[in-house]
Amino acid sequence: MKCLILAAGKGSRLSNMGKPKPIIKLLGLSLIERVILTLYKCGIKDFYIVVGYKAKIVKKFLDQFSKKKNININFILNEDWEKENGLSVLKAKKAIKEKFLLCMCDHIFNEALVFQLLESKIGDNEIALCVDFRINNPFINKQEATKVLVEDSNIKDIGKDLIPYNGYDTGLFLCSPVIFDAVEESINKFKDFSLSGAIKILAKKGIAKAIDAGQQAFWIDIDDYKAYKKAEILLLEIMSKKETDGPISKYINRRLSAKITKHLINTGITPNKISFFSFLISILASFTFLLGKYTYLIFGGLLAQISSIIDGCDGEIARLKFQSSKFGAWLDAILDRYADAFLLFGLTIYAYNPKNPIPVLFTGFFAMIGSFVNSYMADKYDQFMQKEFKKIRDKKFIRIGRDIRVMIIFLGALIDRVFLTLLFIAIIMNIENIRRIKVLYQHQGHI
Amino acid sequence: MKCLILAAGKGSRLSNMGKPKPIIKLLGLSLIERVILTLYKCGIKDFYIVVGYKAKIVKKFLDQFSKKKNININFILNEDWEKENGLSVLKAKKAIKEKFLLCMCDHIFNEALVFQLLESKIGDNEIALCVDFRINNPFINKQEATKVLVEDSNIKDIGKDLIPYNGYDTGLFLCSPVIFDAVEESINKFKDFSLSGAIKILAKKGIAKAIDAGQQAFWIDIDDYKAYKKAEILLLEIMSKKETDGPISKYINRRLSAKITKHLINTGITPNKISFFSFLISILASFTFLLGKYTYLIFGGLLAQISSIIDGCDGEIARLKFQSSKFGAWLDAILDRYADAFLLFGLTIYAYNPKNPIPVLFTGFFAMIGSFVNSYMADKYDQFMQKEFKKIRDKKFIRIGRDIRVMIIFLGALIDRVFLTLLFIAIIMNIENIRRIKVLYQHQGHI
Numbered sequence: 001m002k003c004l005i006l007a008a009g010k011g012s013r014l015s016n017m018g019k020p021k022p023i024i025k026l027l028g029l030s031l032i033e034r035v036i037l038t039l040y041k042c043g044i045k046d047f048y049i050v051v052g053y054k055a056k057i058v059k060k061f062l063d064q065f066s067k068k069k070n071i072n073i074n075f076i077l078n079e080d081w082e083k084e085n086g087l088s089v090l091k092a093k094k095a096i097k098e099k100f101l102l103c104m105c106d107h108i109f110n111e112a113l114v115f116q117l118l119e120s121k122i123g124d125n126e127i128a129l130c131v132d133f134r135i136n137n138p139f140i141n142k143q144e145a146t147k148v149l150v151e152d153s154n155i156k157d158i159g160k161d162l163i164p165y166n167g168y169d170t171g172l173f174l175c176s177p178v179i180f181d182a183v184e185e186s187i188n189k190f191k192d193f194s195l196s197g198a199i200k201i202l203a204k205k206g207i208a209k210a211i212d213a214g215q216q217a218f219w220i221d222i223d224d225y226k227a228y229k230k231a232e233i234l235l236l237e238i239m240s241k242k243e244t245d246g247p248i249s250k251y252i253n254r255r256l257s258a259k260i261t262k263h264l265i266n267t268g269i270t271p272n273k274i275s276f277f278s279f280l281i282s283i284l285a286s287f288t289f290l291l292g293k294y295t296y297l298i299f300g301g302l303l304a305q306i307s308s309i310i311d312g313c314d315g316e317i318a319r320l321k322f323q324s325s326k327f328g329a330w331l332d333a334i335l336d337r338y339a340d341a342f343l344l345f346g347l348t349i350y351a352y353n354p355k356n357p358i359p360v361l362f363t364g365f366f367a368m369i370g371s372f373v374n375s376y377m378a379d380k381y382d383q384f385m386q387k388e389f390k391k392i393r394d395k396k397f398i399r400i401g402r403d404i405r406v407m408i409i410f411l412g413a414l415i416d417r418v419f420l421t422l423l424f425i426a427i428i429m430n431i432e433n434i435r436r437i438k439v440l441y442q443h444q445g446h447i
Numbered sequence: 448m449k450c451l452i453l454a455a456g457k458g459s460r461l462s463n464m465g466k467p468k469p470i471i472k473l474l475g476l477s478l479i480e481r482v483i484l485t486l487y488k489c490g491i492k493d494f495y496i497v498v499g500y501k502a503k504i505v506k507k508f509l510d511q512f513s514k515k516k517n518i519n520i521n522f523i524l525n526e527d528w529e530k531e532n533g534l535s536v537l538k539a540k541k542a543i544k545e546k547f548l549l550c551m552c553d554h555i556f557n558e559a560l561v562f563q564l565l566e567s568k569i570g571d572n573e574i575a576l577c578v579d580f581r582i583n584n585p586f587i588n589k590q591e592a593t594k595v596l597v598e599d600s601n602i603k604d605i606g607k608d609l610i611p612y613n614g615y616d617t618g619l620f621l622c623s624p625v626i627f628d629a630v631e632e633s634i635n636k637f638k639d640f641s642l643s644g645a646i647k648i649l650a651k652k653g654i655a656k657a658i659d660a661g662q663q664a665f666w667i668d669i670d671d672y673k674a675y676k677k678a679e680i681l682l683l684e685i686m687s688k689k690e691t692d693g694p695i696s697k698y699i700n701r702r703l704s705a706k707i708t709k710h711l712i713n714t715g716i717t718p719n720k721i722s723f724f725s726f727l728i729s730i731l732a733s734f735t736f737l738l739g740k741y742t743y744l745i746f747g748g749l750l751a752q753i754s755s756i757i758d759g760c761d762g763e764i765a766r767l768k769f770q771s772s773k774f775g776a777w778l779d780a781i782l783d784r785y786a787d788a789f790l791l792f793g794l795t796i797y798a799y800n801p802k803n804p805i806p807v808l809f810t811g812f813f814a815m816i817g818s819f820v821n822s823y824m825a826d827k828y829d830q831f832m833q834k835e836f837k838k839i840r841d842k843k844f845i846r847i848g849r850d851i852r853v854m855i856i857f858l859g860a861l862i863d864r865v866f867l868t869l870l871f872i873a874i875i876m877n878i879e880n881i882r883r884i885k886v887l888y889q890h891q892g893h894i
Contacts, residue, residue: 331888333823338816341816354801357801361796369789437781
């Protein structure tokens with residue numbers, strides 16, 4: 001399916017940022033890059049972009065992007081970019097003869113919206129707008145947003161100052177070529193050059209549908225600096241979440257890692273390099289433990305916790321910049337296992353007592369094997385839990401994973417109770433492993 | 448799709464085995480159970496079985512089986528079971544009105560043949576026979592087999608004493624109801640009650656197709672005691688192979704485990720119990736190491752190797768008795784990780800020198816983490832290798848897995864060189880892990 005992106009306007013309320021609006025950077029990617037990559041991830045491979053204001057600069061930027069990512073981009077020039085955005089749509093009339101997606105370069109959205117639209121079916125002479133019915137959606141600037149009035153999935157009216165209304169225009173459309181006629185009609189009859197004008201006409205004819213954006217939707221219209229800053233905060237918050245995060249990750253590490261990510265995201269650093277850097281800090285921590293003094297122990301514990309926090313950044317950057325890869329996830333997991341083992345081995349040597357070595361060695365061993373097997377079984381267990389218990393019981397289970405282990409090590413180091421720390425880890429990890437075997441045994445038909 | 452299984456004959460050449468032929472046991476399952484379970488695994492859910500000789504006994508047996516496995520079985524009685532098998536087919540005329548699979552209770556086959564047939568397309572008035580074109584196939588008793596002459600995928604002639612011929616009748620057919628008419632014609636015109644008679648008629652009309660059984664096919668017609676024993680050997684050999692087996696598994700362990708499996712398969716012991724038993728032997732081995740004397744060390748090494756051999760039986764029995772489960776494979780892997788760690792920890796304590804503990808502890812630690820991570824990464828690495836290198840380079844890579852590790856432990860214990868053993872494992876495992884990271888890094892787009 002083709003996708004038409006409107007990127008011709010000046011975006012004057014953001015003009016103080018020194019760049020044409022489409023190529024303003026937000027968390028490591030320009031606005032239009034994010035729009036394209038989100039759609040690309042949903043399977044859209046063929047892009048038509050209407051450029052106008054500073055067309056040369058925008059085109060040059062996107063040409064490079066297109067080559068680098070090997071994504072097909074066609075440009076359409078709208079020299080009348082000072083007029084409203086309906087005209088930009090109309091410029092694509094010759095290029096697009098079938099159903100297509102239509103979106104704005106300055107509306108950031110997540111994949112949920114795209115899938116809602118792609119799954120919906122419209123007639124050959126209809127259009128559909130993705131509508132957010134969450135009237136009190138905190139993402140939305142109520143004053144600036146385009147409102148819609150929807151009845152029985154049909155758009156009745158649309159406009160910025162509409163009253164009453166029951167949803168917001170997310171800026172994402174599924175169109176048939178009937179939209180071009182509607183823009184022409186709006187221009188000729190009402191001298192209205194806006195896309196909303198065309199939608200109004202289609203609404204009156206009863207052929208403008210509303211598709212619910214759904215509860216998973218995230219979108220934001222970045223039309224001024226305030227919205228830009230809001231988008232930055234929200235995007236970072238949403239993209240830094242991961243379904244399998246344990247409680248320490250969720251409530252502590254992610255808050256800190258998101259802050260680091262915000263600084264790192266505009267550098268060229270890759271997620272894999274961050275994984276490796278976090279790994280090195282863990283190794284450093286475990287060597288610090290080997291030195292055998294309490295001061296070093298505290299320092300090592302702190303390093304371990306810092307490493308655990310930084311370990312969140314690789315995934316955050318990967319998700320924010322669309323750099324996630326199976327290899328990256330695999331490498332991160334492998335390095336985490338080595339890091340875990342080094343930390344526990346470092347603590348074992350710290351607690352090692354030459355006069356009575358056996359208890360410490362056994363405890364260190366059980367902490368290590370317990371932690372390792374815990375990670376080894378996590379993949380399948382998490383899959384199972386997600387499949388079976390998602391709605392019913394998910395919240396009852398605390399996932400005792402790496403975030404908790406490292407936090408225990410950190411706390412144990414702070415209070416200089418290394419043997420107890422190892423013992424605690426050994427006990428909870430192995431008990432948790434046995435519990436998981438039991439859970440999966442009881443539900444073995446469902447794995 | 449429905450499946451018709453002929454199980455009415457007396458099978459007089461196997462009558463000395465004390466049971467009606469369909470329910471004679473071969474490696475833990477009766478012949479007909481194996482046929483049904485093989486088909487069931489290929490997605491066939493609806494069975495019609497023609498019984499005749501000792502129908503009550505066979506029916507009772509299959510009724511129980513049907514309930515236990517929750518598989519739908521319908522019975523068709525052929526009182527004239529002393530006549531040839533074409534008549535048994537004809538008895539199903541009323542029950543089956545559409546395309547169906549046809550097979551014999553005494554032809555054991557693997558899934559490859561079924562998939563070949565299911566993927567082939569036949570016309571509404573055609574039948575297809577799965578034909579083995581491997582003329583010198585060692586599975587086949589050339590004297591007894593039914594031969595076929597095939598030209599351009601059409602069966603030209605069929606018969607036991609056919610000359611010339613270029614393939615063998617595997618006993619597996621994809622039929623349309625035209626087969627019933629052909630049997631009737633064969634009986635009425637030629638007084639020939641055999642299925643071959645009907646196929647001959649269809650062959651003459653040019654509507655009997657031959658489908659190549661392919662290179663992955665395994666099948667055997669069990670019509671006398673010699674064939675029964677041959678089937679036992681071949682089935683055990685084939686089912687005990689596993690694609691991811693390392694060299695020690697392949698050339699040593701599997702030969703021994705297959706012998707154990709042959710004895711265990713007729714007991715009720717489940718694969719999971721065998722996994723657990725093998726795990727216990729490993730734990731015993733590691734405790735033996737802890738005792739710290741050379742005699743115990745040898746004994747422990749031997750136990751470790753025995754455990755590694757027995758660890759093959761769970762999978763073999765699971766495959767032979769269609770008891771494979773994701774939970775079973777998962778549990779086996781988890782227990783292997785614990786067993787590995789215990790063995791290496793046992794050796795570390797054996798080699799532990801209180802006067803100079805650090806080298807041994809470090810070496811033991813690296814052997815452990817190296818082995819852990821090796822298993823941790825194996826899944827994804829194996830998947831990748833299978834996908835990318837199957838034909839080109841697979842044979843260049845030796846998979847350094849658990850079979851090799853335990854063999855090294857066994858040999859190291861025999862010659863009382865425990866520290867060197869740990870050092871060797873630590874080095875090869877960690878180098879192998881780094882090599883794998885490198886390989887996957889270089890091919891990361893393909894993971």
